[in-house]
Amino acid sequence: MKPAPFDYIAPRTIEEAVRILDEVGGGATVIAGGQTLMPLLNLRMSQPFILVDINKIEGFAGVSRVEGGTRIGPAIRQADALKDATLARHLPVFVKALSHVGHHQTRNRGTIGGSVALGEPAAEMPATAVALGATIELTSVRGTRMVPAREFYIGPYMTAIEPDELVTGIVYPDWPEGHQVLFREVAQRPGDFALVGMVGAAVIENDKVARAGLAWFGMGPTPIAMTQLEGALIGKSLDSLDPDALAVTAVADTAPFDDHHASAEYRRTVGRRIFAKTFREALSLREPA
Numbered sequence: 001m002k003p004a005p006f007d008y009i010a011p012r013t014i015e016e017a018v019r020i021l022d023e024v025g026g027g028a029t030v031i032a033g034g035q036t037l038m039p040l041l042n043l044r045m046s047q048p049f050i051l052v053d054i055n056k057i058e059g060f061a062g063v064s065r066v067e068g069g070t071r072i073g074p075a076i077r078q079a080d081a082l083k084d085a086t087l088a089r090h091l092p093v094f095v096k097a098l099s100h101v102g103h104h105q106t107r108n109r110g111t112i113g114g115s116v117a118l119g120e121p122a123a124e125m126p127a128t129a130v131a132l133g134a135t136i137e138l139t140s141v142r143g144t145r146m147v148p149a150r151e152f153y154i155g156p157y158m159t160a161i162e163p164d165e166l167v168t169g170i171v172y173p174d175w176p177e178g179h180q181v182l183f184r185e186v187a188q189r190p191g192d193f194a195l196v197g198m199v200g201a202a203v204i205e206n207d208k209v210a211r212a213g214l215a216w217f218g219m220g221p222t223p224i225a226m227t228q229l230e231g232a233l234i235g236k237s238l239d240s241l242d243p244d245a246l247a248v249t250a251v252a253d254t255a256p257f258d259d260h261h262a263s264a265e266y267r268r269t270v271g272r273r274i275f276a277k278t279f280r281e282a283l284s285l286r287e288p289a
């Protein structure tokens with residue numbers, strides 16, 4: 001199928017882009033890597049009057065260090081982010097999760113901002129933003145606002161982005177050097193969206209958990225922060241941690257569903273197992289007797 005006719009514009013500045021979004025209202029759609037949007041256009045599930053291509057906006061594909069964190073430009077290609085030295089050094093959890101997003105071919109075009117903005121519940125990047133405590137920068141003619149990732153995802157493919165707003169950056173707070181990388185997913189084939197996945201970081205100081213940020217993907221209508229688990233972990237000594245019991249707490253925050261890939265019960269069971277295994281390995285905890 002071919003898309004319905006649309007106008008195309010590729011602004012060079014954020015100001016120009018948000019002015020167009022403001023003028024056209026809901027009739028404009030942003031295109032970044034097009035890996036999701038192009039099929040939707042071809043199937044005529046999306047029929048914008050104007051396609052606003054953000055790839056030519058100056059400085060939109062950069063990575064920079066900001067006070068207390070790292071800022072990622074929305075139009076950076078996933079393949080470029082995977083090779084970025086700043087991200088490798090400061091955001092190892094992000095890089096680990098990104099390596100599981102799609103395939104070489106989709107990562108060559110797909111962007112970080114596109115993945116964050118799309119809000120696919122089984123995707124790695126939204127859950128990583130939630131786990132690490134990232135903030136999404138949204139810009140419109142009305143100004144710029146910062147929305148914590150934990151408040152950004154409202155439902156399946158539903159986010160806090162208003163029709164006249166553009167994601168203009170994603171800011172990830174620093175995690176201390178040497179923090180633990182916690183990541184595991186189960187998918188039918190490499191490159192498929194996960195059936196169940198978990199991502200996060202933990203900081204251990206003096207054999208105690210000083211900080212933890214974790215989230216699920218594929219376990220409900222949005223990425224889901226493991227808030228009960230985080231609360232249960234902080235201040236606990238490594239000796240006292242029982243990964244199997246923690247896995248039960250971690251899954252308590254989820255709301256998985258049955259679909260043609262897997263049942264909710266399968267997702268809960270696999271979720272508990274991957275959580276316990278990942279936690280035990282990352283923190284070198286003892287196997288149960």
Ligand SMILES: Cc1cc2nc3c(=O)[nH]c(=O)nc-3n(C[C@H](O)[C@H](O)[C@H](O)COP(=O)(O)OP(=O)(O)OC[C@H]3O[C@@H](n4cnc5c(N)ncnc54)[C@H](O)[C@@H]3O)c2cc1C
Pocket residue numbers: 029030031032033034035036037038054074100101102103106107109110111112113114115117118120122123124125161165166167168191192193194
């Ligand atoms: C075969 C295949 C396998 C895939 N596997 C995975 C996978 O395993 N895991 C995974 O996470 N993803 C996967 N994807 C998705 C893909 O990797 C992209 O992350 C995703 O399509 C969105 O990025 P994009 O840059 O292509 O966005 P686009 O398709 O251009 O846009 C997606 C949506 O986001 C909006 N948008 C984009 N940028 C902005 C912005 N800056 N501000 C506001 N709105 C914006 C668009 O309007 C559109 O609604 C797969 C895709 C394919 C085709």
